[in-house]
Amino acid sequence: MIPAQVGTHDSAHRSRPVRVLHFSDTYLPRRDGIVTSVRTLMSSLAAAGHPSMLVVPRHPKQENEPGVLQLGSMPCGVAGLRLTWPRSRHVAQLAEWKPDLVHVHTPGPMGLLGLFVARSLNLPIVHTYHTDLHAYADAYRIPAVGLRTMMRLYARRLGTPTPEIEEDAERRGALIDGINQLLLSDADAIIAPTAAILDRAKLTTHSDRLFVAPAGINLPRTAPKAAEELRAAWDIPADAPVALFVGRINREKGIGLLAPAFAEVVEKLPSARLVLIGAVYERRWLTKLLAEHGITDNTVILGQQPPDVVAAGYAAAQVFAFPSMTDTQGLVLQEAALAGRPSVLCDPALHASGPLGDDAVLAENTPEGFGAALLRLLADPAAAERLGEAARSRVQSLTPDRYAEAMRQIYEHALR
Incomplete structure (x- = not known):
């Protein structure tokens, strides 16, 4: 299977406005790649004349926002996510907005609701496969019985036969393939952010x-002294080499590799600091991990931060891990x-299919290999700066407007 690559056209070729109904199980105040992607897409679509409405689970700390419909929800106990079960009244509520198309961004109950709405209103369905479900199920140790229950509930809600799982199949992976089959079989377009996911998922x-x-995406502009002020606020020495991580500070993001890798760095560069920005869901595990590898004093945990602080973190670092x-x-x-x-x-x-290509360092998936790659850049600021500038030049073309135009082309394909 060779996936279609999406090009861009001049705005003069744009057709009529497309009213897009988005569904996501994750949203503010939680911050992750899906939230960033959806918010950026909706903003750029609106600027191009394509209205959007986003349907998400309600969160107690979430503020009201134009274009965002919050449905009653409850916490599910995994990484701050919340659950909403699709109901028939939601279909009538969303039909009043007169959408042209449904875009599903997550495979949870909100994604199921999007599929249910699309079927009920006879609308085209676009599905972005943002998440490597197989890896996440392993990282969070989701039991096979839970996945099987989820698959059966989805099939019942959609009025579809439950997919058959082969007896000799790896249970967890096969069950996720079954859930994907339920969610994706009706899709008029399936989007992979990069070809990397095609190596790991059966789409x-x-x-x-x-x-x-x-x-x-865009990165917020930083004030001239943003890096200096962030270092001062978090007691990071002005001359300390800094490696930065941004994302959920959790098992599935490779923190179990990063900690011993950075211990390799500290052994040869004791002044180095590791800065972690993102939500922490297993504080006790993280504290123990850092202590086991002797890097507690060399690690600064900022937790989840707003975009301007994250941008300051990039400015304060020499290398991104x-x-x-x-x-x-x-x-x-x-x-x-x-x-x-x-x-x-x-x-x-x-590395092969992502946005940076050879303008990023591919390290061995071992503490020694990853640590050595970090150390080379931290110990050679000039080399780090050259590689950083090359990476900046490579991603300049990946703008929100081009992303929205690519999505518009896919929407037109689905509408046809």
Whole structure:
């Protein structure tokens, strides 16, 4: 299967406005790549004359926002996510907005609601496969019985036969393939942010319905002294070499590799600091991990921060550490590049098909290999700066406007 690559056209070729109904199980105050991608897309679509409405689970700390419909929800106990079960009244409520198309961004109950709405209103369905479900199920140790229950509930809600799972199949992976079959079989277009996910997921569909379209983002501008002020606020010495990680500070993001890798760095460069920005869901595990590898005093945990503080973090760092093996695109790689910071990653599939290509360092997926790659850049600021500038030049074309235009082309395909 060869996925279709999406090009761009001049705005003069744009057709009538398309009213897009988006569905996501994750949204503010939680911050992740899906939230960033959806918010960027909706803003750029609106600027191009294509209205959007986003349907999300309600969160107690979430503010009211135009164009965002919050439905009653409850916490599910995994990484701050919340659940909403699709109901028939939601269909009538959303039909009043007169959407032309449904765009599903997540595979949870909100994604199921999007599929249910599309079927009920006879609308085209576009599905972006943002998340490597197989890797996440393993990282969070989701029991097979839970996945089987989810698959059966989805099938019942959609009025579809439950997919048959082969007896000798790996249970967890086969069940996720079954859930994907339920969610994706009706899709008029399936979008992969990069081809990396195609190496790990069975997206069974016709090639003319499969598209590769990386998201485009912007990075907030930083004040001239933003880096200096962030270092001062978090007691990071002005001359300390800094490696930065941005994302959920959790198992599935490779923190279990990053900690011993940075211990290798500290052994040869004791002044180095590791800065972690993102939500922490297993504080006790993280504290123990840092202590086991002797890097507690060399690690600064900022927690989840607003975009301007994240941008200051990039400005304060010399290198960006990306130890994840579960990302389908890694928008933080683009953010780091826009800030002129080089990245070290260990996922060969993402390195081959991701936004940075050879303008990022591919390290071995071992503490020794990853640590050595970080150390080379931290110890050679000039080399780090050259690689960072090359990465910045490479991602300049991945703008939000081009992303929205690529999406518009896919929407037109689905509408046809």
